[in-house]
Amino acid sequence: MAALLRLTPRWMRLVLHCGIAGAVWLFAANALALDRERSLAQLHHTAWTARDGAPSQVWALAQTRDGYLWIGGATGLFRFDGVTFERYATVGGTQLPSTNVTALLATPEGGLWIGFRSGAVALLKDEMLQVYSHEDERPPEIVLGFAQDHDGAIWVGTTRGLAVREDDRWKPVGVAQGFPEGERTRVLGVDRTGTLWASSVEKLLFLPRGEHVFRDTGQRLNDAVQIAQDAAGRHWIVETTRSVRPLAVARSGRVGEDEEIRVGSRAITFDRDGGLWIPTLGDGLRRISQPQQPGPISRIEAFTQADGLSSDRMFAVLEDREGNIWFGSDKGIDRFRHGDVVPVSLPPAYSGFTLMAGEGGDIWASSVSNKPLLQIRSDALIPHAPVAAVASAYRDPVGAIWWSGYVGLWRHYQSRFVLTPWPAGVRNGDWVLLTLHGDGNAGLWADIRGHGFKHFRDGKWLHMAPSHYPASATSAVFEDAQGRVWLGTLPDRLHRIEGGKTHTYTTKEGPNVGRVMAIGGRGPHLWVAGELGLGLYHNGRFSKIVAAGNDTLGSISGLVETAAGDLWLNDVQGAIRVPAAEVSQVLANPEHPLHYRRFDYLDGLPGAPQMVPSNFTVAEASDGRVWFATDNGLAWIDPGRLHHNPLPPPVRVRAVDVDGRPVSPGALLQLPVGAQQLRIAYTALSLSIPERVRFRYRLEGVDQGWQDAGTRREAIYTNLRPGHYRFRVLAANEDGIWNERGAGMEIQIPPPFYLTSWFLALCVLVVAGLLWLIYLRRLRVMEARLQARLAERHLERERIARELHDTLLQGIQGLILRFQAAIEKLPAQEPARVAMEGALERADDVLSEGRDRVQGLRAAAAPVSDFPHALASVGADLMHDAAADFQMRVEGMARPLDPLVHDEMFSIAREALINAFNHAQASTVTLELHYSAKALRLCISDDGRGIASEVLAAGVRPGHWGLAGMRERAARIGATLAFRNGVATGTEVELQVPAKIAYRPAVSGWLRWFRSLRQGSITPAADSR
The missing domain is CATH 3.30.565.10 (Histidine kinase-like ATPase, C-terminal domain)
Known part of the structure; x- marks a missing residue:
């Protein structure tokens, strides 16, 4: 290290440049950073233990490029999507060489290096597992940690030395590279300059990028396990048995101690906002919000098992891509994340709150229990003991706040409390005050249960109730900007008091919200909330507000319209924010479906919203924060610092079951013949609030459009027809940012043999063959009939020929002979003889032609x-x-x-x-x-x-x-x-x-054989004819 430290100016410039670069990176990622101004108690913390399915004895954490959180420990390798813990024992048929994982490293290429206590090493990438377990292909001993330098080389520290992976082999690093051999070695990390840091039993060494020989810093350590850089570029060293401390660069050329934190630890991390997180080995968690500031560390926060941590023995820490901080302990894992709702720790037994805004961002909180009134200033609680058991409050025009206490009315003005006892006839047991409101001057009206309205003015109680005031007990009161007083009374009435007159709105003409629980607003309009939702009074008429989508507005106990124009509601299902733009749309069109955001326990709300009627269960402080009363304490939201997650969640198909049997998901899924049920389990890797991740999926070829699955993480299809399908699933994070690419898979369902093309073709051929046989049979029958007809025809011709020959021709021949004999008797020169001889010659011709005809009739047809x-x-x-x-x-x-x-x-x-x-x-x-x-x-x-x-x-x-x-x-x-x-x-x-x-049509061999059979069966019938 001395050689390094002699270049102190250059080193400091490099550190400065790294600090600037880190600051730029932190600024870019600020949207996902945890708010360092909030205490650990104000962050949202979740612990998973064995009862939640989480592994124990967690030694290592890593997040791969696909978004999965990987957990390695003595119980094996697990991956976590924020909802389900999955044990990894085999990958693609390859079994992990051990169940005791000691180290994990996620690479930018999407791979995961896994180190085992057995000394084996495995690389998991693209759902393929490559195991290096033979002596010639693995590091020499138990793997203690990995590091990847800026050139992509993988370094591993083991119990017997240091090794680097080159040429697909683990090569030991020893004396030739300036590193001790055979000693317990840890790879401490790679800093922003690309320098590799490592430690032996006592030495701290480093290897600058581009060099091949390690340098010794001269520091003597006690089981150092990690080096990390803060936002200013300082290196912090982590030891398991001593402390966590920065390494100060001095002009003397030595690395010394500065601002040492005396806790033993195995790992630390600096979050994107620069905060230092230290999991300790037995003392819980430590956080330093601004460790990069020079000088002694003045504020160290602690969070232990007593505060909800899974265990005080913690071994691993990781900041994920969304800015959440994860810890691995001997009992499970923990997560700290941003929560838009900040709970406020109160003394026990506080309940039934009434909230009132004070000055300078203060908030006043009273309780119906016999507990002091609280003034909350910068998260500090200031009790005011004389004022207790408060049921209602009222701020008069001069800014004084009136509180109804056990013994009377307390007035707070200019830091002083003044008590006014209850009027005569009101016992302390009747103190329960329903509402307070002004009288338009300097007095106020108090509706005391069982006694009706009492008027207080000029320091006196006046025992008279206006005749126009309703007689029913009031449940809410509000004085609008026009000086009108609005009263909600039991069971479901609303009254407007104006100019000494009262107008009562029934359910039909009023807001129709059931029992009125809160009234408020700014300007000429008015919001009325009750057990059945929200109503709006605008332009002289009431309208019932309808929520957009499938959501509904339930019972609302409090409301406030802020100076920024937002409307905040304390709904039975959580706190609701209606943005100012949405408020304007509703005012323009009261039938417009209301869009809003709901905050609940996932955002940090400590309990269910308080539903006990009170003047105020929601209040806006002067610093802009909005406060809410719940059945488990108070909480506030800063509208100007609401968290937004801009990262669309990666989507993965996690598992596939076919008829209850698991199959490996892939790009193409071949289902077996006759598959009845297909179950596809999918997930999205948004680890901040996975409970709010929404899904929609579609099976092309079955679904006509996208199916809204809500938060459900599986799709089930039954009785799918054979064919080719494409399954697609999309997901959105808690802020509605959709991953439009999503994930998908091709699904091929082969048909049963009786639905295959070859079988159908065979059936067609069989049917065609049968039809052809039927045709041939018919043809043969017709041929036989024709042959029979021809035979009959020939027989008839022969009969006619015989008849002609035996009768006509023989007779003509006889006549010719007789005429010939007669002619012979005539003289040769007789003219008649010449004529008769000519006639006889003609007769011979006719006879000859007749014989020819008869011969033609008798000629039998030859074989066809x-x-x-x-x-x-x-x-x-x-x-x-x-x-x-x-x-x-x-x-x-x-x-x-x-x-x-x-x-x-x-x-x-x-x-x-x-x-x-x-x-x-x-x-x-x-x-x-x-x-x-x-x-x-x-x-x-x-x-x-x-x-x-x-x-x-x-x-x-x-x-x-x-x-x-x-x-x-x-x-x-x-x-x-x-x-x-x-x-x-x-x-x-x-x-x-x-x-x-x-x-004749040609006939194939087997058909000819069949036809010969048919001819054999037909011939006798033909012969019989």
Whole structure:
């Protein structure tokens, strides 16, 4: 240290610069700093012990970047969100190496270093735990503390020396670096210059940033555990067995003692306002509000277990990101935070208060119990013993305050109390005074229970009551700016006394607030409060005030409208502040829903607001503070110093349960098939007043909009349909600052197998297959019926052919023979013979054509699957009886034909071949059959004499029906038929049938097998016909 201290001017400049930088930082964070002008008793303190689920024997505290408070101790590792303590034993399936945590360090990168008594070290980051427990990857012994320097290196002090983490290994620091080896070592901290401080058994050493060898300060210590800097840049050393003290930099080059605080401690912290917090090892808590001021420390506050601390043995301290101060003790943890409501400690047995503002910020507080009147000045209590058991008070126009006491009226003016006894007939037991109010001059009216109104003026009691005054006992009184007196009387009436007359307002025309408990206001308007809420008298009429949202105004025992225009109410659920801007809106529109802020026990209110009727349970002091009476004492609020938390709370999904079984939350949550219930536990990391953190969530795909969960920290969904969902949750802190980004997760619920796409597709295929089978069955039935009809048709044709052949043709043949015989008897030169021979030739032609027709009727249809063979047979037969050759060509793969198409095409082709062989005088007849994907084409051509042009034009030969019949058959099957002469000679007949008409539908193998079965079952029926 001597080498360091020889650079004293430079060192002091550096300290000064650090102090300035620290001051700037403190100013920026002032909104979240604890008010150092308040005593520890005036801060809001909460203790958690084992009965609250808190761990005990807490050695270390840390807050990670996500906002969680981490607690390490002899009972394990815990995290705390302000509401729930969670024990961390395993992370992502990896178990912690020990349950005894000795040190914690939260890094700016979001990681948490954990040191264990076993010597193991773990790094927790992004819900992943990396454990270093082997000898070659952990520090040499029990971990005592961590520090991270400004270059990001992690240093660790152990019971056997100092180590630094480099190249993913813990490397010991020893003599080569100027540090003692093998000794109990603590890493004390890193100051604002980046200097690392550490201690061995007796030495205090430091390592300036950028250097590699430690320097010895020359100081001899006794178990030093920490070094910290205050706002002025001074270093404070903490020892467990000696004291907490600053290290003064002297020109002599030595570090000496100054302003030593004789308490043993394990840790200290300087808050954002510069205050020093010292948890002690057996003597509770100490705080120094301004330790950076030079000179002896004059004020040290103490807070012990007797004041509510969890224990007097405290080991750890931490200031969180919201400015709250946390402590770890052997019994639990403690938190100190700002509270807008400051309670005032009073002597016991004070109750039933009446408040009246004094001068210079003083407040007067009386009690109906037999206790002295209190004057509260700068938080000091000044009792005034003669005045006791006060029930009401009144301030007259000259500023004197009148108090109703046990024996009479006390008047306080210019620091003097003057007693006026009760009037004759009023016993001390009847002292209970209901109200006091002025008479418009120098006197006052007193409503004494059981005696009615008594008038006091010029030092005398006048035994008369105005006739226009109400006879009922009064519960509240107020004299407005116009000099009118307003009285509330039992049970629920309100009266206005003006110009010697009284106007009584009923429930219908009045404020409708039940029993009137308080009246007040500034200017021409008037506020009336009662057991059923708040009313407003403005512009000559009353209106009932309605609270905004789902809140309601309950019983109100006191009110005051301040000089700043705010309206303060003592509501049964807490103190209420209505901002001046909101008051203006209500005055402009009394139906405007009232927005306000409520203060309760979470803000420091010591008890429930006092509901006993009194002149005043709320009062505004001259310094602007507003005072409230509760059933457990008094409290005040400074409207000019209300705390505001500008930090939106980080939001996290904490846990997920599916049908009661926990699952690990992640970016994508895969739920099991058939999940019935999904429970999502979420949290927000606002540690100041977590009880007021509000949430709203939404499951996209289920919720139409955001669901207001209030302060509830879980969402439950049941019977979710399979599909993809997105869960989002947002949170707002106690001041309504929302984290609009929030947290979320994707949720995938797989369908059961019977709802999967492949199963549905399979069902579709099965149904389609069944429908196809039904179609095939129907098709086969129709085919069988058609085959039966065709068979009947062929049988009928054969019968007709037989009949024609046996009767008509045989008869004609006989006639021709007889005519031939007769002709032979005529002379050759006989003209009649020539005519008759011509007729006989014509008869032979007709007979030949008839035989052809009969032969066509008798021709049975070939099998539908062998159409080319059937045509070839016809051509071969005709060629055998004629002089022409026959050629046939087939293109494409032969396919089964529709039976009807087969039959009609066969008939057309046969007719065309007969004509070509018998009438064309051709030498060659050619048949072409072409199977294609679009159509079936049949073309018959010859090289004969062709067809006369007039026949082609007419489409029919006179006296012949062959061409006409061919056209009819083609039209019947939707085919096109064309007749044309060849390019050189001969005739072409072309028939073309669309594929969808000509071909039978293709059938797959197993369907073909099924169809063959069906054919087997149908064939006998067809044969039977």
